[in-house]
Amino acid sequence: MALGPRELDQLLPYTLDRRARGPRREVQSIIELMGDAVLPRLREIRREGPGRLRGNALEILINLGGADVLDEVDRRVVERLVRIKLLDERPVGTPSEAGRWLAFPADRLDDAVAALGLHDLRPVTTVMGMAAATRAADALDFQGRPASQSEIQRAYRVFITPEFESWLADGPIKNWRMLWGNSFLDELDGFRLARELSERCGEAHFYVLDPYNSAENWYVARDGRRVRSYGSYDYPQFTGDPLPFEAWYMENADEDEAEEYSEGVPHASQAADNLSVEPGPQLAEHTHGHGWLATTHPAVPTTRFKGALPV
Template sequence: MTGRQRVLALSADEEAERHAAVADLVALGTAALPALMDELRDDASSVTETALLSVLCGIGASAFDPVLGVLQSAVPGSHWRALRVFTRLGTPVLPGYLRALAHGDPFVRRAAVMGVDGCGEDALPVANLLVPLLGDGDEEVRRVAVRAFCSWGAAVVPLLQSVRRDGPGAARGGALECLAEIDGENAISAHDRAALERLVQIKLMDDIPVPILCCFLSWIAVSTGNQAGVMEMLGLSAAYPVPFSVGVNAADYDSHGGLDDDPHDRYRRVFVTPELAGWTLVVGSWCDPSAAEREAAVLEACERLSARYGRAQAYWYGAQNDGSAVLVAERGETLRRLAYIPGDDTQHLELGVPLAYEQERRTALGLPALTAEQLEVDQDDDEWMWELLEMATKLAGELSIDPLSIDTGTPVRGVGLLALTEYGRSLGAPCGALRLEEKPVLHAFAVS
């Protein structure tokens, strides 16, 4: 049986035959590598990456350079198979990964960092050799280096703190980002906190509003410029000023939370905008009027806010046709609440009578008017389903302010604030780094 035949046997129908092929190829050792590399190069091969890895990991460190050769010769668009195998060779090839960290091709350097990261705790004794990559001239390499240090967590905090003190200078920014991600303010020196606060204060001097673009966007809009009053009524605390773009970044970052141990993680913090054309927006998943954990509290909050300020609205919007939810309150009463989230039963959220905007849109689409007795919509009514998907932002544009349309022409007064909710006070402020142009900004730091 030729080497190629043995390699092709890795995709045999019978499990026993596949296991025998792995054993045969491992026994052949380096003699099997040419045929294995031919198969690794072939994107259309029936031999899976997992099967190739079983053999290559069995062969050991001598497989590293041949796989590296395939990775280097792969053309853009056809390199993913080689990349996935290269980065999963594991601890036995760790010395090879370390050599490749200095490779002239940034694609190879990035793959080497990913490989080191894949070695887990086995790589901790050589973590210092990745420090220069935190300041790599290629942004993708720098990003995967940051990700690697973050994955090691508290074990590398002393090393990162020493980089902040002693350099190398190019790596200091990446080290700060890692420290912010691993343990937030607790890992940051007083000197660094003060520097970040000064940077934020400088940026606030000529801050401008930007569109609030989030994958999952939730917000409460209140018809007032009394930012402090809104925060007091909502029980928000520990607020500190941030540039508008940083607040948007925080809202987007947080909206992807809740997938780990605590499903309430995404409710810890909100961004409270400055006054925008007479409105104050509170932005964050905590404001979602359709979330099971929050729907009653958001309704009650909007009614209280509207009793004091006249009008308050809450919205949820999924940017990838995920749906919309809206809640409109005036003078202490909820006028309307509805939601359309494909695949979810939202009928229990339905409150009030159809708004004039809803009826106008149905008329424009040539659809019959909704009535208080018949709010349900025919699921086959595609035109209205598409309308409902965009209802949150379009209705906000009519009744208050569309967050997607905020720009430099939007009248603004004051500065934005990041503030903790009751979840943030009990669970702690989020760790992590938010981007302010080229510099990371802590998720939580005090501004005096």
């Protein structure tokens, strides 16, 4: 039996149940399976109420079709909320236990956007951006126009962080940005992207923390070529000459650390801390500006991606 607006009215109140073992998630999943058929009724609830259901109707609308399915009033509401949150978004943080990200000099943002072919940059909070790039849908298949003559293409959504100050021992203070996007980095090869990024930005890095596979990688590219890299399962594990920060660890390792640092630094977070910026909590006074959501195709804006995001 097909489900539609009538069943939506019966089910939606159950999404207000916030008990740990309540039916909220199951009911919301059933509603989302109804698809486009319930979009008009959800928009109607947003406009006319009942008021207690408006918030959940908004969340389900975005889960079904992204911000593109919202009416103009709701789009402005979401944009205003983001602007308000950006005013006091301090401190911020990025995942420190697992993930993969690019790093590039913050003053080369325009070059990075051009090098990676990014479009539709929109200011977002870090919480929102990280969710969009690492937990929500971050890849979208679409058919170009005219549909009869175009193959299925894929667009990716990525998050570029605010600027983070880097206090490196062997140089002046320099600001860096990170770029996160699981599908983008996995499917388009983060190592290749780092080389291409470094051609325009002078330098770029790619880091991987993969505790599930007990693996770490760090990769430094300058002017379009790799200068140093480490990979847990690469052979050889190190490529290129040790960098200055590694020489310090190699020379100052104690007896217990001698073998660990015999060829260089094998830890991605440690390399990031010495080369750009280490992931994790960032000090408010060392954070500047805001983050950006972007996509990799001009025909697919960030609002097309499905899934409600925290703000």
